Amino acid sequence: MAAPLVEVIGLRKAFGRHRVLKGIDLSIETGTSVVLFGPNGAGKTTFLRILSTLSRPTSGTVRVAGVDIKNNPEGIRQYLGLVTHAPLLYGDLSAQENLSFYARLYGIDDPERRIHELLERVGLLHRRRDLVRTFSRGMVQRMAIARALLHNPPILLLDEPDTGLDPQAAEMMTDFLREIGGSDRTVLMTTHHLERGLELADRVMILQGGRIVFDKPSGLLSYEELRPTYDEYVGKGVAVA
Amino acid sequence: MRRYFQVAWAVLWKDLRIELRTKDIFTSMAVFAVLALMIFNFAFELRIPDKTVVIPGVLWVAIIFSGVLGLGRAFISEKDRGSMAGLLLAPVDRSAIYLGKMLASLLFILVMEAFLLPLMVIFFNTNFISLPLLLILFLGTLGFAAVGTVFSGLAVNTRTREVLLPVLLFPVMLPVLMAGIRATIGFMEGETLIDMMKWVNLLLFFDIMYLVVAYMTFDFVVEE
Numbered sequence: 001m002a003a004p005l006v007e008v009i010g011l012r013k014a015f016g017r018h019r020v021l022k023g024i025d026l027s028i029e030t031g032t033s034v035v036l037f038g039p040n041g042a043g044k045t046t047f048l049r050i051l052s053t054l055s056r057p058t059s060g061t062v063r064v065a066g067v068d069i070k071n072n073p074e075g076i077r078q079y080l081g082l083v084t085h086a087p088l089l090y091g092d093l094s095a096q097e098n099l100s101f102y103a104r105l106y107g108i109d110d111p112e113r114r115i116h117e118l119l120e121r122v123g124l125l126h127r128r129r130d131l132v133r134t135f136s137r138g139m140v141q142r143m144a145i146a147r148a149l150l151h152n153p154p155i156l157l158l159d160e161p162d163t164g165l166d167p168q169a170a171e172m173m174t175d176f177l178r179e180i181g182g183s184d185r186t187v188l189m190t191t192h193h194l195e196r197g198l199e200l201a202d203r204v205m206i207l208q209g210g211r212i213v214f215d216k217p218s219g220l221l222s223y224e225e226l227r228p229t230y231d232e233y234v235g236k237g238v239a240v241a
Numbered sequence: 242m243r244r245y246f247q248v249a250w251a252v253l254w255k256d257l258r259i260e261l262r263t264k265d266i267f268t269s270m271a272v273f274a275v276l277a278l279m280i281f282n283f284a285f286e287l288r289i290p291d292k293t294v295v296i297p298g299v300l301w302v303a304i305i306f307s308g309v310l311g312l313g314r315a316f317i318s319e320k321d322r323g324s325m326a327g328l329l330l331a332p333v334d335r336s337a338i339y340l341g342k343m344l345a346s347l348l349f350i351l352v353m354e355a356f357l358l359p360l361m362v363i364f365f366n367t368n369f370i371s372l373p374l375l376l377i378l379f380l381g382t383l384g385f386a387a388v389g390t391v392f393s394g395l396a397v398n399t400r401t402r403e404v405l406l407p408v409l410l411f412p413v414m415l416p417v418l419m420a421g422i423r424a425t426i427g428f429m430e431g432e433t434l435i436d437m438m439k440w441v442n443l444l445l446f447f448d449i450m451y452l453v454v455a456y457m458t459f460d461f462v463v464e465e
Contacts, residue, residue, distance in 0.1 A: 077332035086323025104251035105331035
């Protein structure tokens with residue numbers, strides 16, 4: 001059996017006396033789409049920030065492609081694309097300039113071709129010379145995905161990418177994420193939207209109080225089953241349909 | 242190594258591009274510097290017969306105080322835009338990001354100085370600009386930008402970031418400030434570069450020390 005692409009063992013994170021992650025163990029195989037649900041403050045963002053090397057764990061081990069992230073964070077970052085609710089873009093640069101900048105950071109060969117390809121894919125090629133601050137929230141989020149995919153990372157981390165999107169834009173993004181998920185790319189996404197998350201997931205997890213309290217393949221779950229399960233672990237009125 | 246400098250250059254290019262478009266940093270630094278000059282000019286005119294004796298102090302105080310505004314923006318603007326994580330995700334040693342940011346800050350402060358010096362000549366009615374003085378200004382500004390960029394990265398994750406930056410920076414900057422002012426006084430009194438070498442060497446020593454310490458610590462400074 002092949003080693004998991006992402007392996008997390010006994011992961012803990014505390015900010016001062018406040019313990020956010022209280023021991024997370026999980027492994028994710030190549031090509032799997034995992035959706036992590038949980039209420040605000042459950043530790044979803046902290047978890048993704050540690051996986052993406054933006055934050056150091058207090059204790060525990062995280063391995064990506066068999067390499068401990070503490071030993072080679074620079075190398076690990078080449079494997080990762082991160083989309084958060086903040087787009088990580090510069091409003092005073094055009095779409096093309098933003099992607100050119102990130103292409104240089106990632107040392108991408110033939111950046112012009114790759115940028116053209118991605119802007120076309122996210123439907124923003126016609127706006128490539130416009131400043132990003134003139135874009136709508138949905139367009140900015142599509143740009144954020146293009147940025148995260150620029151170096152074609154095998155792992156895509158998405159931290160509530162649908163936050164602040166209107167239903168139409170959120171639906172477009174779901175379609176796009178389904179398309180880019182593909183068979184080889186491993187996706188780990190957090191969201192409050194149960195139905196949308198379930199639609200995209202191969203595997204569903206619920207993070208509550210710094211621990212994974214539920215972990216099941218999505219094929220074994222319908223929305224009608226997930227909703228009461230979520231309410232049971234987390235409480236009502238937190239996630240949305 | 243080539244990748245390292247490519248990333249530093251990319252960060253510098255990006256900051257220059259944004260600044261050329263917005264002029265946010267230069268405007269705030271230049272306005273502050275002019276206001277400081279005017280205040281000093283009016284204050285000293287009333288009290289001392291020879292204003293040239295205060296030029297070194299006024300020059301360095303104007304540079305340091307207005308420069309802090311620019312240094313503060315180095316990382317605060319990244320944090321406010323939410324783009325800081327984008328920089329830190331780059332698959333490269335993070336000191337390359339420091340180098341790019343530091344060079345951008347250095348350039349912004351040098352441009353502000355190029356604007357400030359002729360104004361000072363007009364305000365104080367004496368031409369004190371010389372090549373050795375420009376060398377001293379460059380070395381002092383390099384040390385200022387080197388240490389200021391690290392502290393800007395450190396302060397950005399705190400609640401009192403605007404206050405914290407000068408509080409951290411000014412005590413550490415004292416040796417550079419002292420050497421800069423001493424050398425400026427010397428050049429204005431007609432001393433040669435050879436006479437002032439001890440101050441030049443002191444500036445060089447602190448510049449190198451700040452750059453090395455910044456290179457070694459930046460990764461820890463910006464990480465949670």
